[in-house]
Amino acid sequence: MMAVASPPHEPTSRDRLIDAGRELFWRRGFHDVGLNQILKTAEVPKGSFYHHFDSKEAFGQRVVEDFADESLAVLDAALAGDGPPLEKLRGFFEGQREFYEANGCCNGCLVGNVGQELAETSDVLRRTVELHFARVRARLAGCLGEAARRGDLADGVDIELFADVLFSAWHGALLRMKVEKSLKPIDAFLDFHLPRPS
Amino acid sequence: MMAVASPPHEPTSRDRLIDAGRELFWRRGFHDVGLNQILKTAEVPKGSFYHHFDSKEAFGQRVVEDFADESLAVLDAALAGDGPPLEKLRGFFEGQREFYEANGCCNGCLVGNVGQELAETSDVLRRTVELHFARVRARLAGCLGEAARRGDLADGVDIELFADVLFSAWHGALLRMKVEKSLKPIDAFLDFHLPRPS
């Protein structure tokens, strides 16, 4: 039977598995977390896990997709409305900054982490991450294009190139944040690429 | 007895272990590679491994340090001499680009990978990576400062900030390279941050 929307129910075991996976994979990575750990966290027996997912890898894919969709929605929400696009963009990254600050500058982005850890060993995961990356990059380029059309960007700036670099720089800053346990790389990113109008 | 330099000898088992670790960790990450795999690759028995290293973690640290020292030497060599600093810098990154191109756009940088995978679970490894990052960043800033002194950089550019962003952007580009299996992010980095004089 289809699970029709009947909101205030306790989450299904499938949901609890995804949540546990998200949390654990985010904090410790894919290979460092065993099934039993996930099972224990979600309070779900192994039989249910393999009823809902074909393998740990397939499960990982679902976890990443789920997280990616959600964070894409956050980005879209930040870029919606008709404010100045560059300010909306900066607002989004500042929101991220705050999130990481509240979390002690650790862990970084689940999608990026999984991409880094599994790109060479799981083509399924690699493609999943690749797809999400492309979507985010497209949003960035769209926003930048909007800014260019309004004349908020210096003439001659290559939108696509800028979007590429912005996105790379962001992920690099996240890596350095977790290694250096500091917001400095994030702030440098913000100051350099999206300086406050001042 | 100290191993005095007597060059053309077959490598010691310790050396073979480090080499195997470097290769395997680079290709597949730390957690995805078991001791037995390393042992088999290096053709060294377990007893020797634990004679030379206290644990897999300590071994990982040595592997990273070894690799980090070597790549720092490559960077120093590229920045040595008295050519225009910005060109030397671009030359270095172009050299890296070529290396990755020859390797099929995969794996990325061992130090960055280990940093990402282990920063939250091993403080030893985290600090090792952090130290290397700081060293590279310092080289970058030094080179940029030289460029500024020569007037090769636009006035008002913050050297430290630029070095920060450059370094982050590079690691982000490496991540995207391996996920997207493409040199495009690397080229975007080069074009944006270190454009050819043209």
Next chain:
DNA sequence: AAAAGGGTAGACCGACGGGTCTACTCCACG
């Protein structure tokens, strides 16, 4: 009432994880 099937429950599997331990070889030093 019976059958069917989604989902729960967990015992069980062989393989492999990191790590320990003992035995042995080899060579420098006294």
Next chain:
DNA sequence: CGTGGAGTAGACCCGTCGGTCTACCCTTTT
């Protein structure tokens, strides 16, 4: 000569790994 330490060799330990399998609800359908 013989002893001690560096290094080699690999059997062995137990815990955990991802995954399978059977049994058993419980609800829906007929």
